[in-house]
Amino acid sequence: xxxxxAVVPLANPAFVLDTLxxxxxxxxxxxxxxxxxxxxxxxxxxATMRLEPASLALEVEAETESGMEGIIGFLASHVLEFAxxxxxxxxxxxxxxxxALADFREMKVVAVADITPHMRRITLTGSDLxxxxxxxxxxxxxxxxxxxxxxxxxxxxxxxxxxPVEPALRxxxxxxxxxRIDAAKGLVDIDFLLHEDxxxxxxxxxxxxxxxxxxxxxxxGRGAKPADWLLLAGDETALPAIARILEGLPPRAEGIALIxxxxxxxxxxxxxxxxxxxxxLHRAAGTGLAAAVARVAVPKDRTHFCWAGAEFAExxxxxxxxxxxxxxxxxDQLAVSYWRKGEPEAS
Ligand SMILES: Cc1cc2nc3c(=O)[nH]c(=O)nc-3n(C[C@H](O)[C@H](O)[C@H](O)COP(=O)(O)OP(=O)(O)OC[C@H]3O[C@@H](n4cnc5c(N)ncnc54)[C@H](O)[C@@H]3O)c2cc1C
Numbered sequence: 001x002x003x004x005x006a007v008v009p010l011a012n013p014a015f016v017l018d019t020l021x022x023x024x025x026x027x028x029x030x031x032x033x034x035x036x037x038x039x040x041x042x043x044x045x046x047a048t049m050r051l052e053p054a055s056l057a058l059e060v061e062a063e064t065e066s067g068m069e070g071i072i073g074f075l076a077s078h079v080l081e082f083a084x085x086x087x088x089x090x091x092x093x094x095x096x097x098x099x100a101l102a103d104f105r106e107m108k109v110v111a112v113a114d115i116t117p118h119m120r121r122i123t124l125t126g127s128d129l130x131x132x133x134x135x136x137x138x139x140x141x142x143x144x145x146x147x148x149x150x151x152x153x154x155x156x157x158x159x160x161x162x163x164p165v166e167p168a169l170r171x172x173x174x175x176x177x178x179x180r181i182d183a184a185k186g187l188v189d190i191d192f193l194l195h196e197d198x199x200x201x202x203x204x205x206x207x208x209x210x211x212x213x214x215x216x217x218x219x220x221g222r223g224a225k226p227a228d229w230l231l232l233a234g235d236e237t238a239l240p241a242i243a244r245i246l247e248g249l250p251p252r253a254e255g256i257a258l259i260x261x262x263x264x265x266x267x268x269x270x271x272x273x274x275x276x277x278x279x280x281l282h283r284a285a286g287t288g289l290a291a292a293v294a295r296v297a298v299p300k301d302r303t304h305f306c307w308a309g310a311e312f313a314e315x316x317x318x319x320x321x322x323x324x325x326x327x328x329x330x331x332d333q334l335a336v337s338y339w340r341k342g343e344p345e346a347s
Contacts, residue, residue, distance in 0.1 A: 002068050004095035005059045008079055008088050013056040017049055019082040020075075045071050060095075066102035066131070068095055072160035080161065090159035097156040101217065104143075104153065105129065107188065109212040115191065116266045119236060120205050121179070124188045124216070132219050133183040135248050138241050140178055142190070143171035143215030144204040151213050171215060172200035173347045175338075177240040178219065188216070191240045199344045222334055223248070228302035230255030230276075233293045233318065236266065237338040238309030245307070246272040256296055260289045260310070290317035298326045306333040312340040 010016055021031050021038050031040045039048040045062030058075050062068040076090050107124040115121045132140065145151035152169040154162050165171075180189040192205035204214065224230055224245050230253065232242045242257055253273045260281040261267060267280045281287050289310050294317075298304055306328050308318045319335040322328040339345065 001061055001063060002065065002095070003059065003061050004068060004072060004092050005057065006076075006090050006092045007052070007055050007057050008083075008090050009055045010079075010083055010088055011054075011086055012083075013051055013054065016079055016082045017051055017056055020049065020078055023078060023082075042071055042074075044068075047071050047075055049075070064102075069097065069102050069156065069160070072097065073156065073162060076160040077162075080159075090161075092158075092160060095160075097158060097160050099155040101154055101156060101162075103131065104215060104217045105132075106151070106153065107214055107216045109208050109210055109214075110187070111210070112208055116261075116268060118194050118262055118266055119239070119268075120192045120194055120208075122190050122192060122205060122208055124190065124214070125186050126188070126216065127186055129181065129183040129186055129188065132178060132188065132216075133181045134219060135223055135244075137219035137221055138177050138223050138244060139175050139221040140216050140218035141173050141220070142176050142201065143173050143217070144200045145169075145171045145213065145215075147204075147207065151215065153215050154217075170347075174199070174201035174345055175221075176201070177238075177244065179240040179244060193236045195236075200347075201345075221336070224307045224334070225305045225332070227305040227332070228254065229299050229304045231293070231296055231298065231304070231306040232257040233259075233289055233306075233308040233310070235260045235289060235310045235314075235338070236262075239268065241309055242307075243268070243270050246270055246276065246278075249273050249276070258289065258292050258296070260292075288314070290314045290321070293318050294321050294325070298322070298328055304328070304332055306335070308335040309338045312337040 021033050024031050024040055029040045031038055036051045044067030048059040050057040060071045062071055105126040107126040109122055110125045111123040113121045149169055152165050157163050176190050178188055179191045192202060194206055195202050232245060234242050239259055251273050254275040256277045258279050263282050263284060281292055306322050315335045315337045322333050
């Protein structure tokens with residue numbers, strides 16, 4: 001276990017601590033607060049905040065360097081936000097924030113191939129990729145530098161906060177799935193949907209060529225929980241995740257995968273267990289993913305897990321159906337909005 005601490009001088013430490021506790025509680029973090037000491041458990045460690053007469057003492061425990069960095073960044077940025085306009089100095093002991101982020105890698109394009117009319121597979125190379133080779137966390141955040149400008153990657157200051165980058169040089173950040181990884185060879189495949197109304201992600205993929213650089217941070221997210229029966233539903237953006245989940249299943253796994261694509265030419269050969277049904281939905285046929293999901297009966301007599309990734313409104317409909325019509329318990333489902341019609345993803 002790694003530990004770090006900082007004593008932050010503040011004019012009104014009680015206000016900052018109260019606001020921090022309220023903020024954490026609003027993000028569904030369980031905070032224990034006795035009026036003087038607050039503590040919370042985060043997925044990667046623990047944070048404790050102690051009120052002193054003219055300061056706030058911060059203590060962090062985490063199992064990994066990147067977990068430590070994440071909690072330190074979270075605490076420091078929020079203390080600075082809630083203390084504003086005061087600008088207290090934050091100096092950590094027990095932790096030397098490295099300038100490069102622990103979960104960040106610079107990656108270089110080594111190959112570009114169109115695998116369907118709308119899907120482009122881009123192979124990237126980078127070093128020290130072991131942390132990304134996990135079946136539990138499938139997605140990464142990709143950093144696309146503005147075209148024609150030298151990449152400026154995120155760095156962390158001595159206070160633990162990510163340093164601001166001039167807007168004209170700031171990379172756009174979007175979430176993508178690692179379709180395939182070979183950490184020993186330092187290779188990663190990402191399948192980019194080349195969609196209409198292109199934003200920085202699909203635009204970058206359209207123009208990508210050998211030698212282009214981008215940043216990759218993570219990994220994050222969750223795959224499907226093991227169960228006797230699985231339902232996997234998604235559109236093209238979730239196709240890389242579904243393909244990866246299917247490949248990782250034991251040979252006797254059973255379930256149904258529903259994947260919506262533009263047309264027949266957008267279907268891909270997916271390896272899957274023999275007892276797993278795969279149905280392609282063509283957008284032109286007009287069925288819609290949520291309607292197709294609604295036709296699938298979730299077996300009550302077997303353990304089950306329902307997973308979906310698609311457009312926001314479809315996901316809302318799917319989630320509502322699983323909860324209200326099928327009675328699927330929260331721990332047995334994961335429905336994630338992968339994009340939202342008419343709205344760019346917030347960087
Ligand atoms: C966990 C996770 C994993 C993901 N994995 C992948 C992946 O492996 N491959 C992949 O291609 N995408 C993936 N996505 C989806 C991808 O992040 C979004 O589609 C994202 O909006 C693309 O960024 P952009 O810069 O191209 O468009 P943005 O700047 O975000 O948006 C610009 C416009 O494009 C529209 N738009 C965005 N996506 C689509 C779409 N699919 N169809 C039509 N219009 C769209 C938006 O509504 C907006 O109007 C994933 C998303 C999440 C949350």
